[in-house]
Each structure stands twice: as C-alpha cells, then as structure tokens.
Amino acid sequence: MSLHAAIKSHLLHHSKVALLVDDRVYHMTVLSTRAPKRPYIVFQVISQDRWRHMSNTCGVVDTEVQINIYADKHEGADAAGKQIGAYTVAEEVRKSLDHLNHRTIGRAPDSLTVNAAFLNNSFADYTVDPDGREWGAFRVVQEWRIVHEESLPVLAV
Secondary structure: OOHHHHHHHHHHHOHHHHHHHOOOEEEOOOOOOOOOOOOEEEEEEEEEEEEEEOOEEEEEEEEEEEEEEEEOOOOOOOOOOOOOOHHHHHHHHHHHHOOOOOEEEOOOOOOEEEEEEEEEEEEEEEEOOOOOOOOOEEEEEEEEEEEEEOOOOOOOO
16 A cells, blocks of 8 residues: 555544544545635655665665644643644644654554654644735644555565
C-alpha cells in the first residue's frame, strides 16, 4: 500500500485529529476552486531514500513527509469549539504519529506498517492569500521522518 494513502487514512480515522478537521485532509493540494473551511491539513512526500543491501534494495524506505496545518487562528478554540487553531491541530497530529514503532497506520485497504516515525522539525508562519480576496491563514509545518517497508522488486533473469 502507498504511504500517501496510509497517512491520509490515518489522519482521517484518528479520532482526535478527525474531530478537529473532519474530512479535510489533502495530499499535495486542495482540489477545489476555493480553500476549504479551516482548519485543514495538506501533506506531501518530500523525499524517499531506499535502503540497500549489497546490490539491491532491502525493502525499507526512509521517507521525509511534510504536513501543513492551516487554520484561522494560531492556537486554542473558542467556547463553542469553533475556530480551532493551527497549533491545536498540529499537537494532535504529533501525538497520533510521533514515535510509532512497528505500528500499522491507516485502515484497510489503506494501511501500512511503519517501522518508525519521528517529528524532525516544525515551525509556524502566516500565509497570505495570493489574490487578496480572503484573509490569510495561520500555518504550522511539520517535517516528519517515516521509515516503512515496501515490496521488493522482482528481478527478471
């Protein structure tokens, strides 16, 4: 199974993350003409290093993943639980993934066993809508290192 599908499934089905963002988890881009209701998550794979054994891959992939959390405010939530902040969502994402060791993420058929997951870095900023029609968004960026297995290639002889 692909890491992309497993991450999306994991975030959509992790109860505390899903409670905050509902179904607003996107791979690489938001597929709509307008940004969705905030908060929402956009993630992408930055790089993948395949471990090698002698002259072939050994089926272990060291992947760098960037997770971006967008919200209308930087932290907290109002009394009604609305306007959830980017830091609030980021903390739940961190707790759902950080230091997973030999655990399955996502739900079948979009599941994958992760050997290790570590949050390497995070930072926050404020993004401005490029066309100026809407207010910008607070964003928390998380940079993850996720080590997982993949099927080995079949070599033709």
